[in-house]
Amino acid sequence: MKTTITQVPAYEGQVVTIGAWLANKRSSGKIAFLQLRDGTGFIQGVVAKSDVTEDVFQLAKNMTQESSMYISGTIVEDKRSPFGYEMQVSDIQLIQEAVDYPITPKEHGTEFLMDHRHLWLRSSRQHAIMKIRNEIIRATYQFFNDQGYVKVDPPILTGSSAEGTTELFHTQYFDEEAYLSQSGQLYMEAAAMAFGKVFSFGPTFRAEKSKTRRHLIEFWMIEPEMAFVDHEESLEIQEQYVSFVIQSVLENCQLELDTLGRDTSKLEAIKAPFPRISYDDAIALLKDKGFTDIEWGEDFGAPHETAIAESFEKPVFITNYPAAIKAFYMKPDPARPEVVLCADLIAPEGYGEVIGGSQRIDDLTLMEQRYEEHNLSGPAYKWYLELRQYGSVPHSGFGLGLERTVAWIAGVDHVRETIPFPRLLNRLYP
Template sequence: MKTTISQVSKHLNEEVTIGAWLANKRSSGKIAFLQLRDGTGFMQGIVVKADIGEDKFQEAKALTQESSMYVTGTIVEDTRSPLGYEMQVTDFEIIHEAVDYPITPKEHGTEFLMDHRHLWLRSKRQHGVMKIRNEIIRATYEFFNENGYVKIDPPILTGSSAEGTTELFHTKYFEEDAYLSQSGQLYMEAAAMAFGKVFSFGPTFRAEKSKTRRHLIEFWMIEPEMAFMDHEDSLEVQEQYVSHVVQSVLKNCKIELEALGRDTGQLEKIQAPFPRISYDEAIQLVKEKGFDDIEWGDDFGAPHETAIAESYDKPVFITNYPAEIKAFYMKPDPARPEVVLCADLIAPEGYGEIIGGSQRIDDLELMKQRYEDHGLTGDAYNWYLQLREYGSVPHSGFGLGLERTVAWIAGVEHVRETIPFPRLLNRLYP
């Protein structure tokens, strides 16, 4: 009977067949250990010469790394296995013999591994990270579907910049100029006016020459937008959403977190509500921690963010930034117009900003003024201004960066390991 490694617990003491690849192998004169992987998990197969016969045993000893095969054997419990189960192999059939697989069980450098990303994905570590990414995506759909959100897909090809500041990937749209989307947010505002609560999940592109462990050229964002919700309502959605995602990973990715050596005690604390500090307080806090390179009105750099995050064991919201350093569409605080109703959510353990969100300007005249103040001209956003012309309502939204969230939850250093085929500065292959 055919099955998979993820299902072997249901076949205890039965003989099953699994399609698998050989991840690694250890052997002695009369016994061989096959480290098998089948995509669903990793399991050890035991080949005993006395049971399987001389010819088959020699064949097993000659198996090469990453050769594919159908392995048949009896599933037995064994406490020495991380999975809890092993296979006593009775037979195997080689499908394809791999020769000189480049990635060996020893250590490799970053460049080599990135050049072999298509093969590196097979490793236990990368398998764990991608399964956690998948669980975060699954939990995201679950959360928003269960809370009455409609998934709306904004366009990827756009006619102009959403915020005008960051660099966009340019392409041709027949005779016109076009750009790859750097945010679906403005379109999500239109969607919120049509469907109430909406969310998007899609790729986004930034042609920035950033070279840090937190940056990708192409990355995925989840962008919810909610009509009739103010800034505080939005913060509550954010902390509930992030908590749901973290708790889902803890529940459904135990083997993967273990394989990555993640300290799950840190993750167990991630339950709403999250602490909030104002931008003013954050500036004060950073100065108290000894930084003298920042003044009110400046944006936080990575070291500042880390210093703030270190003061908490949960993600922390930094709220109400100066309007000048934030996007044109953010709503000024009625009590203090020099700051806007916004928040960045900073992940613990130095993983940086994972969410940026705000309440949006709903007044047409103010929006027109901000639009011009930010040097935006032309008719490209007439449709966006019209949202304030026909039944404008208070509304808020936010964007969560998937890869930074995966990096934090999985506990990996660099976002390049959190997306299957990362696009980085100077890397478009494979």
């Protein structure tokens, strides 16, 4: 019976065959212990000299790291194993012998590992991180599909900027200038006017020359947009979504969390509702914590976000930022126009902002005013203005950065480990 490692619990006591690679091995006298991986998981294969032919035993003892094989044996329960099962090997068919595999069990520097990212992905730690990433993506689709959202794919090549910033990658689109998308949000607003509730999931790009542990040049965003939804309703959707994703990871990735040594008690406590703190109160809190130089009207950096998060056990929404430091499309608070109806969700444990969202301007006259203030009167933005001309409604949306969320949930220090092939300021290889 040919199967995979994750399926072997169903075959306890039976002989199965697995296509696998040798992750590591040790041998002692008349027994060899093979650490096997097949992409779905890891399992130990025990090769006893008395149970196999001499050729098979010598093959097991001499096999090199990352050699590939078909390996057969009986599946037995083993409570000492993190996986709970092992294979008592009866036969091995070598497919390809790997020679001088560069990533050995010894310590390697980060740059070396990044240069060999195509191979580093095979390690148990990287495998666990990618499995958690995959579960977050799976749970995202489940949450929004169950809530009646339609997935819409915005373009990656655009003629305008969503945020109005200069941190864009320029490219030539035949005879006109184009940019790599830094957000699908503007297009998702158009989609929300057609389908009501929509979400996108795709790559975005920021030409920001940052080297922090929270930044990537290319990263993935989940961006829902909802018609007839105000700011407060959007916050409730955000906290329900994040709570759902975390509970899904806890339920389906316990082995991976254990592999990473993640303290899951911190995750188990994260359930909606989340605390909220206004920008005004956040400024006062920071001053109390010793950030005496921070003034009203300034944006928060990583140290500020971390200090604010330390005052709460759950993620915290910072709401109602000054309009001057936020994007042109955010709706002013009717009771206080100098601030906007927005929120950033700050993750605990120093992981910073994972969601940014707001209620969008739905008034045509105000949006025309914003266009003038931000010099957006060109034809590239004409279609976005038309959304306020033809059946405008109150609407809200948000964007969740996948890699920062993976880093937080997995307990990983740097986002470079949370995406298969990271693009960093000085890294385009492999």
